[in-house]
Amino acid sequence: xxxxxxxxxxxxxxxxxxxxxxxxxxxxxxxxxxxxxxxxxxxxxxxxxxxxxxxxxxxxxxxxxxxxxxxxxxxxxxxxxxxxxxxxxxxxxxxxxxxxxxxxxxxxxxxxxxxxxxxxxxxxxxxxxxxxxxxxxxxxxxxxxxxxxxxxxxxxxxxxxxxxxxxxxxxxxx
Amino acid sequence: xxxxxxxxxxxxxxxxxxxxxxxxxxxxxxxxxxxxxxxxxxxxxxxxxxxxxxxxxxxxxxxxxxxxxxxxxxxxxxxxxxxxxxxxxxxxxxxxxxxxxxxxxxxxxxxxxxxxxxxxxxxxxxxxxxxxxxxxxxxxxxxxxxxxxxxxxxxxxxxxxxxxxxxxxxxxxxxxxxxxxxxxxxxxxxxxxxxxxxxxxxxxxxxxxxxxxxxxxxxxxxxxxxxxxxxxxxxxxxxxxxxxxxxxxxxxxxxxxxxxxxxxxxxxxxxxxxxxxxxxxxxxxxxxxxxxxxxxxxxxxxxxxxxxxxxxxxxxxxxxxxxxxxxxxxxxxxxxxxxxxxxxxxxxxxxxxxxxxxxxxxxxxxxxxxxxxxxxxxxxxxxxxxxxxxxxxxxxxxxxxxxxxxxxxxxxxxxxxxxxxxxxxxxxxxxxxxxxxxxxxxxxxxxxxxxxxxxxxxxxxxxxxxxxxxxxxxxxxxxxxxxxxxxxxxxxxxxxxxxxxxxxxxxxxxxxxxxxxxxxxxxxxxxxxxxxxxxxxxxxxxxxxxxxxxxxxxxxxxxxxxxxxxxxxxxxxxxxxxxxxxxxxxxxxxxxxxxxxxxxxxxxxxxxxxxxxxxxxxxxxxxxxxxxxxxxxxxxxxxxxxxxxxxxxxxxxxxxxxxxxxxxxxxxxxxxxxxxxxxxxxxxxxxxxxxxxxxxxxxxxxxxxxxxxxxxxxxxxxxxxxxxxxxxxxxxxxxxxxxxxxxxxxxxxxxxxxxxxxxxxxxxxxxxxxxxxxxxxxxxxxxxxxxxxxxx
Numbered sequence: 001x002x003x004x005x006x007x008x009x010x011x012x013x014x015x016x017x018x019x020x021x022x023x024x025x026x027x028x029x030x031x032x033x034x035x036x037x038x039x040x041x042x043x044x045x046x047x048x049x050x051x052x053x054x055x056x057x058x059x060x061x062x063x064x065x066x067x068x069x070x071x072x073x074x075x076x077x078x079x080x081x082x083x084x085x086x087x088x089x090x091x092x093x094x095x096x097x098x099x100x101x102x103x104x105x106x107x108x109x110x111x112x113x114x115x116x117x118x119x120x121x122x123x124x125x126x127x128x129x130x131x132x133x134x135x136x137x138x139x140x141x142x143x144x145x146x147x148x149x150x151x152x153x154x155x156x157x158x159x160x161x162x163x164x165x166x167x168x169x170x171x172x173x174x
Numbered sequence: 175x176x177x178x179x180x181x182x183x184x185x186x187x188x189x190x191x192x193x194x195x196x197x198x199x200x201x202x203x204x205x206x207x208x209x210x211x212x213x214x215x216x217x218x219x220x221x222x223x224x225x226x227x228x229x230x231x232x233x234x235x236x237x238x239x240x241x242x243x244x245x246x247x248x249x250x251x252x253x254x255x256x257x258x259x260x261x262x263x264x265x266x267x268x269x270x271x272x273x274x275x276x277x278x279x280x281x282x283x284x285x286x287x288x289x290x291x292x293x294x295x296x297x298x299x300x301x302x303x304x305x306x307x308x309x310x311x312x313x314x315x316x317x318x319x320x321x322x323x324x325x326x327x328x329x330x331x332x333x334x335x336x337x338x339x340x341x342x343x344x345x346x347x348x349x350x351x352x353x354x355x356x357x358x359x360x361x362x363x364x365x366x367x368x369x370x371x372x373x374x375x376x377x378x379x380x381x382x383x384x385x386x387x388x389x390x391x392x393x394x395x396x397x398x399x400x401x402x403x404x405x406x407x408x409x410x411x412x413x414x415x416x417x418x419x420x421x422x423x424x425x426x427x428x429x430x431x432x433x434x435x436x437x438x439x440x441x442x443x444x445x446x447x448x449x450x451x452x453x454x455x456x457x458x459x460x461x462x463x464x465x466x467x468x469x470x471x472x473x474x475x476x477x478x479x480x481x482x483x484x485x486x487x488x489x490x491x492x493x494x495x496x497x498x499x500x501x502x503x504x505x506x507x508x509x510x511x512x513x514x515x516x517x518x519x520x521x522x523x524x525x526x527x528x529x530x531x532x533x534x535x536x537x538x539x540x541x542x543x544x545x546x547x548x549x550x551x552x553x554x555x556x557x558x559x560x561x562x563x564x565x566x567x568x569x570x571x572x573x574x575x576x577x578x579x580x581x582x583x584x585x586x587x588x589x590x591x592x593x594x595x596x597x598x599x600x601x602x603x604x605x606x607x608x609x610x611x612x613x614x615x616x617x618x619x620x621x622x623x624x625x626x627x628x629x630x631x632x633x634x635x636x637x638x639x640x641x642x643x644x645x646x647x648x649x650x651x652x653x654x655x656x657x658x659x660x661x662x663x664x665x666x667x668x669x670x671x672x673x674x675x676x677x678x679x680x681x682x683x684x685x686x687x688x689x690x691x692x693x694x695x696x697x698x699x700x701x702x703x704x705x706x707x708x709x710x711x712x713x714x715x716x717x718x719x720x721x722x723x724x725x726x727x728x729x730x731x732x733x734x735x736x737x738x739x740x741x742x743x744x745x746x747x748x749x750x751x752x753x754x755x756x757x758x759x760x761x762x763x764x765x766x767x768x769x770x771x772x773x774x775x776x777x778x779x780x781x782x783x784x785x786x787x788x789x790x791x792x793x794x795x796x797x798x799x800x801x802x803x804x805x806x807x808x809x810x811x812x813x814x815x816x817x818x819x820x821x822x823x824x825x826x827x828x829x830x831x832x833x834x835x836x837x838x839x840x841x842x843x844x845x846x847x848x849x850x851x852x853x854x855x856x857x858x859x860x861x862x863x864x865x866x867x868x869x870x871x872x873x874x875x876x877x878x879x880x881x882x883x884x885x886x887x888x889x890x891x892x893x894x895x896x897x898x899x900x901x902x903x904x905x906x907x908x909x910x911x912x913x914x915x916x917x918x919x920x921x922x923x924x925x926x927x928x929x930x931x932x933x934x935x936x937x938x939x940x941x942x943x944x945x946x947x948x949x950x951x952x953x954x955x956x957x958x959x960x961x962x963x964x965x966x
Binding site: 054087112115119123 | 468
């Protein structure tokens with residue numbers, strides 16, 4: 001199955017680019033990700049728990065980044081083995097372009113499943129893959145942008161300001 | 175007044191008492207001392223190179239006693255194809271080795287490449303999962319689409335077969351030029367491209383096998399879900415493992431349905447035997463339903479273009495068929511016969527058409543093997559013929575009933591040899607059509623259509639007039655056609671000392687009702703009560719030989735072997751009676767269970783003769799042996815040719831595309847009928863499967879060769895609410911001319927004749943609603959396909 005979509009993130013292309021190379025952020029963005037180790041250069045080892053229809057499995061697999069054009073584009077590919085549940089593999093071609101004050105993130109996703117996942121879950125796999133991709137980029141957007149600013153700022157209370165800062169802003173000193 | 179016993183009586187099925195009360199004994203019901211459990215490790219990719227298998231971790235897991243991989247079986251023989259088909263250019267078909275466990279490459283999702291044996295099922299399953307994780311398979315591009323497989327020689331299911339083609343077969347090649355010319359010159363040609371959808375047989379009982387080895391004697395025993403244990407023994411003995419037949423017993427106990435899928439020998443059977451020998455302990459394996467979907471031989475899967483040449487009045491001039499037939503990843507035992515001699519030879523139907531030519535290319539793909547499934551080739555032939563005839567009738571605005579009528583072979587033409595080589599011995603196709611029109615109330619259709627229209631539904635009526643060749647088979651004919659075995663059957667009738675009778679039969683009953691019907695025949699012939707006759711089947715150590723049950727052959731072949739053995743019993747009984755009554759053998763007659771001396775009141779009952787046979791105090795031993803037991807092998811002279819007319823009425827909801835089968839009428843000619851109730855049941859079951867194929871069932875692989883319909887959530891089996899109350903009639907009887915029972919076989923009829931009747935009815939309904947642009951809808955005719963056709 002294939003799908004393509006885009007979303008605009010309120011952050012500069014450089015910030016978004018740095019985030020996508022950060023395993024901690026990928027871990028937060030990948031739905032069901034339990035652990036993620038490695039680096040952009042060597043690739044990542046990830047453990048992801050997902051439930052597709054009747055099949056729930058813990059996938060262990062590799063995530064690799066390829067076709068890297070710094071600040072502009074990257075292909076994220078993953079292949080996970082879910083033991084008796086079969087396997088899932090897929091990739092997203094992601095490109096980054098400035099748009100206003102933010103970054104337009106366009107992606108084309110391709111996903112395939114095999115084994116029991118295909119036998120039992122094929123009916124729902126397209127919808128599931130779309131949901132998973134949407135979730136990933138939504139999570140990614142949230143982590144990069146931080147929580148939405150309230151329309152009317154509440155009076156600052158001790159410590160809250162710090163909490164509201166996203167992980168990213170902390171990490172990048174924003 | 176209907177008979178209450180013997181031939182023609184609707185004797186209730188004695189086996190149902192145990193089946194319906196939970197007292198059947200199936201393979202998985204057996205528990206043996208010291209038994210171990212096998213779990214197969216199956217490929218989750220459709221096509222891949224096995225790079226490495228590390229068995230260390232699996233072998234070290236709790237309870238694991240052995241691990242086998244393809245490496246362990248690489249030097250034993252492959253599981254062979256039973257029929258040799260030659261291509262049009264004279265080359266023999268390509269026969270890649272089918273190993274016990276995949277070695278080097280995996281070729282379909284579900285292809286077993288290893289087996290784990292452990293103390294418990296759970297332990298075996300855990301270790302199998304570990305082994306899968308420790309196996310590196312380099313995935314290769316999957317070959318799924320048949321046309322693409324033939325076109326691309328770079329990607330191969332079997333490395334030694336460049337174009338993935340098994341054979342390119344023409345039938346009959348000598349007809350080709352005449353057929354081409356007839357089509358070129360015909361006043362009208364109707365062309366139809368269609369798909370005969372791939373089906374999963376879905377027997378209620380999944381496959382299961384138990385291997386045992388007895389070190390004291392060196393004997394092996396295989397208990398397995400087989401439709402023909404002798405063939406399984408033969409294949410294991412002669413081809414796969416080299417175990418002598420006298421050291422191998424194969425038992426198929428109660429078997430919960432097969433529909434073809436359990437005819438064949440499968441690798442798991444060899445695995446459990448080899449493992450039992452290695453461990454000196456019984457090894458058992460039972461498929462999960464998911465494994466059945468992945469690894470049972472599937473059925474159908476043809477892509478066909480058929481052309482019908484006719485004059486403008488609908489007289490048939492020629493049929494020309496081009497078919498691509500999927501054999502899957504390996505050649506299953508009958509897979510090469512199904513799309514050829516069980517399909518191409520039927521492409522004249524019951525019609526006096528002078529020119530017929532069939533071309534079939536069989537293709538290897540990265541999918542489960544495809545083989546015979548209830549009907550096997552004949553449903554594919556019937557569907558192509560009856561759909562293209564229906565299309566022709568619409569194109570020429572002709573009545574489909576009249577078109578059949580004017581093209582039928584007439585009763586004065588028998589015996590009639592078709593242009594595709596089958597010698598039909600007898601039939602009356604007009605009679606079954608008339609009968610179907612009568613009991614299906616064709617005359618009242620217009621008012622039923624109006625009533626449906628008042629509800630907003632489109633009502634359609636579809637006709638299919640089918641014929642098949644069954645009672646498989648005459649050895650001399652199938653030998654000419656490429657079969658590597660003869661297809662006779664055998665029976666031993668053993669009259670015990672106190673007059674009760676054991677009948678050992680080569681046919682295997684896995685739902686058909688042999689245990690009821692064969693005693694009816696014995697009772698009729700010997701004048702004894704049915705209850706005194708027991709049938710023994712499914713055990714190679716107890717029965718003389720047998721080719722099993724498939725191809726609607728049990729009664730027409732094995733049933734006749736029983737009657738031949740009975741004839742020998744009567745002849746022996748006459749000898750004994752002559753001795754006891756001090757008369758000449760020629761003067762003894764046998765009737766109503768009594769041997770009597772002609773013209774006198776001297777007689778001996780059957781029981782007295784039986785007892786005497788085992789208490790032969792004063793026998794003239796030079797001329798009369800003790801005992802009363804006879805064996806007969808029967809090899810028929812011809813196929814049998816049941817035929818019939820099916821009429822289906824459907825209602826289509828034009829808003830949703832949902833099709834409802836409102837009525838289904840069957841008028842069949844099965845020759846003589848032994849047990850009407852069982853024939854009813856066979857027709858009901860066959861038509862149910864045909865309606866399943868027509869409306870619901872489909873086996874779908876994605877472009878990567880992943881099975882997308884691997885459970886009952888996605889594979890739609892017909893339910894009771896999907897089928898109507900059937901009208902079944904078999905009063906038109908032209909007895910088979912070459913077997914003494916005059917029987918033809920009814921097991922596959924329903925599945926053969928019904929799918930085109932359903933689809934023709936749907937098209938008729940759509941046309942009645944003005945949707946005349948719809949020329950064809952491929953099966954399964956699902957609501958989405960119908961809706962799309964209406965709105966496309």
